[in-house]
Amino acid sequence: MKIIALAGNPNVGKSTVFNSLTGLHQHTGNWPGKTVSNASGMFKYNNKDYKIYDLPGTYSLISHSEEEEVARDFICFNKYDLVIVVCDAVCLERNLNLVLQTLEITKKVIVCVNLMDEAKKKKINIDLNKLSNILGVPVVGTSARNKNGINELLNNLENTNFNPIEIKYDDKVEEAIDILLPYLEDKTKDLNPRWGAINLINYEESLYKKITNYLGYDLLEDKIIKNQLIYIKEEGNYNIADSIVKKAEEIAKEVVTYENKNYKQKDLKIDKITTSKLFGIPLIIALLMVIFWLTIKGANYPSDLLFQFFSYLEIHILNFLEFLKFPQFLIDLLISGVYKVLTWVVAVMLPPMAIFFPLFTLLEDLGYLPRIAFNLDKMFKKCRACGKQALTMCMGFGCNAVGVSGARIIDSPRERLIAILTNVFVPCNGRFPTMITLITIFFVGINGNSFLSVIILTLVILLGFLLTFLASYILSKTILKGVPSSFTLELPPYRKPQIGKVIIRSIFDRTLFVLSRAVIVAVPAGALIWLLANLHINDISLLNHISSFLDPFGKLIGMDGVILISFILGFPANEIVIPIMLMTYMATGNLVEYESLESLRSILVNNGWTVITAICVLIFSLCHFPCSTTCLTIKKETGSLKWTLLAIIIPTLIGIILCFLINNISNFI
């Protein structure tokens, strides 16, 4: 089997190339613009087996962030048969940097110039043959979105016509390389000795350590090499990196011609509006509101249909189990526990997600999200955080766990931790349904104006943003002290989204991915809740015992014991908070029939809910401990229990304080 690595700048359609080589569904759970780790896939071509690794997008192999390090380490130290470097045809010059850097490490490179269709639209011509001649490796032009050129790429996989150019540095650097090279030639194993020499001259600690690790010995322990290097270093600074940029510029001049020099103007015209003082910020809020409105409006009816379908199905399953002579205890556990919670989660979650995710993916495909980061960066800078945190917050709307792992796009470890610790202040898709339900029945009225719901929901989310800024600021002033690091953000060209693919991808990769995770926890949670509600001590169920224990504290912060136990049991998935509440209130030991929002409202009101209770639950739903999946992700990303605990404590504490204040102030009034 042959191993292929797929490298490239961010946003060049690398994952699209990956998917067109391997088939659509290999990338489950991955979020575009964001290859979380080395996703891999297999495919067969001409009776040969290939395994392909999709490396995270990176501008250069001199790494800054963890993501870039993953890509660099793979290219430098892994075993592979071929590297495909994917380039953006619209912006070839900058992309050539990575190609040239890769060619210094390995000669087994195929250059895939992607987005040829966009370049054509912008009347940018690229002479691929000439590029191939200059670089000395195969070059293939593709438009992976339309599958154009993919066959040619496949045909070139066995092309071994590698005779790459050697980048000439300035004389001073070349002299230094010449001095070191003879001593390195039999010492660098299968690493390119010239590349080894360059890295010694341009010493970078983390990479050097990795080289030492790979070789099994420290090159500088060799006295001759060390002495030569000391001698070289006495000659002052060596300008290595500039040479590659200049070479890329030179090559681009040879192969790229612009028929229309002002090809950027159309995008800039749009950007002048989307980033203007007048519309920049309002547009973000307006877009959020439109998405919420469509989600709320569109989800109601299918939700009802699903509930009806599930209760119809329930009777038949019940009959079937009775027919099979299942013991009554088991039937109750399965139907009243597992089935009820499971179907609730599906009926409440699936419709909003199936609407929200495609809409959001559309914005993402369009290229609007980096503009949000651009518009809001100053606010993040004031909090001594990174503007890219806005992007991780956007991911958080879908799923906080994704937002947390997405924080890898932030280079500075300090700023990345801030983004991770505060991501939970963005309500994820698991919490939206709870919020929307409460807003509908307590503030707007069941037949009320859905636009009002949207405004209230938006206010809650803006409060979440405010808390994010506040928490980021406080963290930067206390345990995560520091100044903002340097920051560059690319604003990629707007792209016309491919509606069909957006829908397919957001349904399969996102909706089903998030839903299946919720379903997996809903099953054991349903069983556990049923057991807690049905095992009695002194005629009172365990669930009620626990909730009355928590009740005094709950009352103090405007809620009650039942609500608190629901949030705690909802730790595996926030979607099940309301069903647990209902089950406990009814104390019938199973979920009540969800006939209508009206019945839900009367159950809550009969159990002492007021508008203040609803506000407190809304606030607490926004700020409390992250769900179990998110906690595990935080542990994995930070590698530290301390930060994971903080990620739990910070939002919970803020939630408790806010609810306490709201409750007590309202008592005064």
Added chain:
Amino acid sequence: MYLCDMKVGNKAIVKKIVANDNIKRRLLDIGLIEGTNVECVLKSPFNDPTAYLIRGAIIAIRKEDCDKIEVDII
């Protein structure tokens, strides 16, 4: 004159970059070295960061980093 002093529509050539290695490396990634052509294209709603056209890509840079980059307006 520094990069941060440029107005939207201004074009310039980078003369000198006086920054630490970390910033320099980041700028290098986007191809911003001495002698590079830049054009100031967008200001964000709060005037910072600013976006520049650099080697065919639009890149936003914060003021703190821009004021370390000396340019000559063309």
